[in-house]
Amino acid sequence: MSEQPSAGTVSPSGPLAGLTVFDLTRVLAGPTCVQMLADLGAEVIKIEKPGSGDDTRGFAPPALPGTEQSAYFAGANRNKRSVTLDIAKPEGQKLARALIAKSDILVENFKVGTLPRYGLGYNDLRADNPGLIYCSITGFGQTGPYASRPGYDSLIQAMGGIMSLTGVPDGQPMKVGVPVADLFAGLYGAIGVLAALRHREITGQGQHIDIGMLDTHVAWLANQGMNYLATGKNPPRLGNEHPNIVPYQVFATEDGHIVLSIGNDPTFARFCNAFGLEHLLADERFATNAARVANRAFVTDTLTAVLARHPSAWWLERLEELKIGCGPINTLEQVFADPHVIARGNLIEMTRSDGVPVKLVANPVRLSETPVDYRLAPPMLGEHTDEVLTNMLGLDEPARAALRRDGII
Known part of the structure; x- marks a missing residue:
């Protein structure tokens, strides 16, 4: 297991060092996208609702040993600073816009139309920050007849066809054992952000990235999607057999x-x-x-x-x-004990600010010149609120105390 810097060692490196991400995501698809950017060196300000935070903070048991932090949350939220901020309130929206004005990238996975109601939609922000890269990750994208529907991993797996392909021939349609619809949407989102950064480098212009979970799901049907397009027939469920190769x-x-x-x-x-x-x-x-x-x-x-x-x-x-x-x-016990998995550094350990060590799955991207950068263990709720508001916006202690009293932070 690779030992990594403690939570106090926070100077970023990596190809995205110097960039700031305003993170308005929760659960898995959005946090996966942002964690990839964070691992590549971006500074991330994760905005969470005061008192409760990201939904996945409550997805326990299991919790990380020695903590009350859910394993689910920890898996997609390292290298992020947690700031509690109520963006449903006008004062919270004002603070959010001030932070976004100092950010390069915004990633969000709210339902379509929610953030514009708070004055935080792309068209609300682009005039003041024309270089802003704004990535929206939703179940069905920003347009189309399903755009207003909520998106959930199992729902997308069902609607996207993978469940018709997965499982034994005489059994029920079966979802994949990990939330692949969420994960692929997050990874495609990160790819979109990287492409938009290159465009901005050339032109100075930001843009809006529209990621729909159903879109990305259809895209990764891969050979099975092509098998259907070539034949007009839905590929049968084959259990553990390959549709195109035997044995x-x-x-x-x-x-x-x-x-x-x-x-x-x-x-x-x-x-x-x-x-x-x-x-x-x-x-x-x-x-x-x-x-x-x-x-x-x-x-x-x-x-x-x-x-x-x-x-x-x-x-x-x-x-x-x-x-x-x-x-x-x-089994997973055998996976994490496998000598090749160990040799490749796929398991890391980071230390939280309270001194508790936590084990995490490493980022699989291996860059020879700008390696993945592990700086911050998954944060406690609101752990960095004072630090960020002081360093980025210059708010002093009395100002922060007043915001806390009013439930803004």
């Missing part, structure tokens, strides 16, 4: 399960020759991948009997020697 799936072994991934005909021939299955190569049902796909059930049944003859470790050792794609089906 490329889970197989039961003598003592468990493994994944066998044979991506082309030469590899299949190597597999057959290594394990006494040369006779299959003379069978036209096995001769090519197209034939194996057409005879999926027969090929699967044949190989199921073969894989069941030996334990998982026996298969994995021999398949790896042959450079044939294979792998164990790990």
